[in-house]
Amino acid sequence: MKQNSEKLILAACSGNKQALEQLLIVSQKDIRRFARKTCTTSEDIEDVVQIALWQIHRKIGTLKTIKAYTSWLFRIIERECYRLFRSRLSKNTETESNLENITTHDSDLNLRIDLINAIMTLPPIYRQILIIRDIEEYTAPEAAKKLGITIEAVKSRLHRARSMIKEKLTSQIFLDE
CATH class of the missing domain: 1.10.10.10 (Winged helix-like DNA-binding domain superfamily/Winged helix DNA-binding domain)
Known part of the structure; x- marks a missing residue:
C-alpha cells in the first residue's frame, strides 16, 4: 500500500469526508478487480462493488489499523459474492x-x-x-x-x-x- 493511500485511509477513519470520498474513488478499481475474480456473474460484480463502497462509507471508522484496510475490504467482497451466490443457488434449488x-x-x-x-x-x-x-x-x-x-x-x-x-x-x- 502506498504512503498516500495510508494517509487517505487514516484521514477517512478520523472522519474526514473529503478523504473518505477520495478513498472510495481510489478503492473502486481494486474492488472491481477483486470482485471479478470472486463473483460468478457480471450482475453480482456490480452489486458487490456498490455494497463494498457502501460498507466502506458506513464502517471506515471501525477499522482498527490502517494495514488491515485491504484485507478488510477483500473480506467484504468475498462475503458479499458468496452471499449473492448462495441466494441465487437457493432460488434455483427451491424448485427441487x-x-x-x-x-x-x-x-x-x-x-x-x-x-x-x-x-x-x-x-x-x-x-x-x-x-x-x-x-x-x-x-x-x-x-x-x-x-x-x-x-x-x-x-x-x-x-x-x-x-x-x-x-x-x-x-x-x-x-x-
Missing part, C-alpha cells in the same frame, strides 16, 4: 423436490462433521491458527500479535493447516466411495 433438499442437507451435514473432525485432528499449533484466522476472522497481523509470532509464521502455519485439512477431506472422500 423435498427429497432432493433432504439429501443435500444430509451431505452438507456430513461435510460439516468431516470438517470438524479434520480440524480436531490437526496438531494444536495448526488448529489454533486455522481457528483464529478462518473462524474468528482475525487478520494476519492481529493473529501474529495474539500468538506472539511473526506474520510469516502465521501465513506458513495457516497454509500448512489448510493443506492438512484438504488432504484429510480428500482422503475421506476416496474412502467413502
Whole structure:
C-alpha cells in the first residue's frame, strides 16, 4: 500500500469526508478487480462493488489499523459474492423436490462433521491458527500479535493447516466411495 493511500485511509477513519470520498474513488478499481475474480456473474460484480463502497462509507471508522484496510475490504467482497451466490443457488434449488433438499442437507451435514473432525485432528499449533484466522476472522497481523509470532509464521502455519485439512477431506472422500 502506498504512503498516500495510508494517509487517505487514516484521514477517512478520523472522519474526514473529503478523504473518505477520495478513498472510495481510489478503492473502486481494486474492488472491481477483486470482485471479478470472486463473483460468478457480471450482475453480482456490480452489486458487490456498490455494497463494498457502501460498507466502506458506513464502517471506515471501525477499522482498527490502517494495514488491515485491504484485507478488510477483500473480506467484504468475498462475503458479499458468496452471499449473492448462495441466494441465487437457493432460488434455483427451491424448485427441487423435498427429497432432493433432504439429501443435500444430509451431505452438507456430513461435510460439516468431516470438517470438524479434520480440524480436531490437526496438531494444536495448526488448529489454533486455522481457528483464529478462518473462524474468528482475525487478520494476519492481529493473529501474529495474539500468538506472539511473526506474520510469516502465521501465513506458513495457516497454509500448512489448510493443506492438512484438504488432504484429510480428500482422503475421506476416496474412502467413502
